[in-house]
Amino acid sequence: MHEFSIVSSLMIAIEEQARLHGASAVTKVVLSVGRFSGIEPDLLKLAFDTFKEGTICQNAELVIEMEDLELLCRACGARSRHQKPTRRCPSCGSTDTEIVGGKDLLLKSLELETEGME
Ligand SMILES: [Zn+2]
DSSP: HHHHHHHHHHHHHHHHHHHHTTTTEEEEEEEEEESHHHHHHHHHHHHHHHHHHSSSTTOOOHHHHEEEEEEEEETTEEEEEEEEEEOTTTOOOOOOOOEHHHHHHHHEEEEEESSOOO
C-alpha cells in the first residue's frame, strides 16, 4: 500500500525532528493531507499505528487535517478553494488554473516530550 511507504519515510522525518529537539517521546503528530493527494486517511492511520510500535512515536496521537483543493487562476489571478475536484476558476470561469494546494501530505506539527526538565 502507498500509505505504508509514506508513513515509513514520515517516521524517519519525525525521528530526525525529535532528535534535533532532544525529545524523549512524540506525543502528537499533526498531518495535513490534501483531499486530492490520493491518500486514504484511514489507511494512513492504520499504517501509522503499525509503524509506531517500538519507536519514539509509540504513544503519539495522530491527527489528520484534510486540506481542500486550492487553485490559482492564470487568467485572473484569483485563488479559490474546493472540496470537489475541478480546474475551473469560480471568479472568471477559466480552466487555465494551477493546483497550488490540496495535493500533498505535509507534516504540520509535532508535540514533543523532552526529558531533563528540572
Ligand atoms: Zn480566474
